[in-house]
Amino acid sequence: MALTASLLSLIKEEMEKAKAEHLLSVRIRYGSLSNVVPEAMEAAFEIQTMNMPGLQGASLELVEELPLLACGKCGTQFSSENKSRVFKPCPACGNELGNKVLSGKGLYLDRIEVDDEIG
Numbered sequence: 001m002a003l004t005a006s007l008l009s010l011i012k013e014e015m016e017k018a019k020a021e022h023l024l025s026v027r028i029r030y031g032s033l034s035n036v037v038p039e040a041m042e043a044a045f046e047i048q049t050m051n052m053p054g055l056q057g058a059s060l061e062l063v064e065e066l067p068l069l070a071c072g073k074c075g076t077q078f079s080s081e082n083k084s085r086v087f088k089p090c091p092a093c094g095n096e097l098g099n100k101v102l103s104g105k106g107l108y109l110d111r112i113e114v115d116d117e118i119g
């Protein structure tokens with residue numbers, strides 16, 4: 001999975017900056033509208049870190065974020081309450097069409113926890 005590979009290089013970069021040698025855990029946030037499949041991501045992470053000293057055994061936490069929308073009429077920002085109803089009417093003016101999706105498609109590294117003992 002290419003996604004996991006790019007996350008891993010980001011993690012390694014962060015670890016280098018922190019001069020950390022052991023990764024303990026990683027938290028990743030992903031939007032409901034991204035095509036992340038948590039189970040697949042967890043499996044890919046485990047497989048890809050298996051042979052990486054310092055990264056093997058680290059735990060991966062995936063946090064799903066609901067999409068943030070902006071009303072196409074009045075500009076009010078609101079989040080969708082559940083992922084199966086992404087397109088809900090604006091709470092301020094009731095507008096249903098043309099609402100913009102501001103976030104919910106992304107994937108980013110939220111936090112890494114490392115063991116910073118050198119050696």
Ligand SMILES: [Zn+2]
Pocket residue numbers: 071072073074075076090091092093094095
């Ligand atoms: Zn509105």
